[in-house]
Amino acid sequence: MLRPGGRLYLMCFSDRQPGMFGPRRVSQDELRAAFGDGWTIDAIVAETFAVNRATFGAASAQAWLATVSRR
Numbered sequence: 001m002l003r004p005g006g007r008l009y010l011m012c013f014s015d016r017q018p019g020m021f022g023p024r025r026v027s028q029d030e031l032r033a034a035f036g037d038g039w040t041i042d043a044i045v046a047e048t049f050a051v052n053r054a055t056f057g058a059a060s061a062q063a064w065l066a067t068v069s070r071r
Contacts (some may be wrong), residue, residue, distance in 0.1 A: 012048070041066065
C-alpha cells in the first residue's frame with residue numbers, strides 16, 4: 001500500500017536487452033498498463049543492472065527505472 005501522494009521507484013529488466021536468456025523483460029507499455037488507474041507515471045528512464053558476467057556473459061543488463069506516484 002502506498003498513500004496518495006506517495007512515490008514508488010521500480011527497477012526491472014528491460015525489453016531492450018537482447019537475447020532470450022535470463023529474467024523476463026518488461027516493456028514501457030507494460031509498465032504503463034500495470035500502473036493505470038490511481039497512478040501517475042512520472043518517469044521511465046533507461047538504466048542498467050550490474051549482473052554476474054559468468055551467468056549473463058556481460059557485466060550489465062538493460063533495465064527500466066520507473067518513478068510512479070499514487071494519486
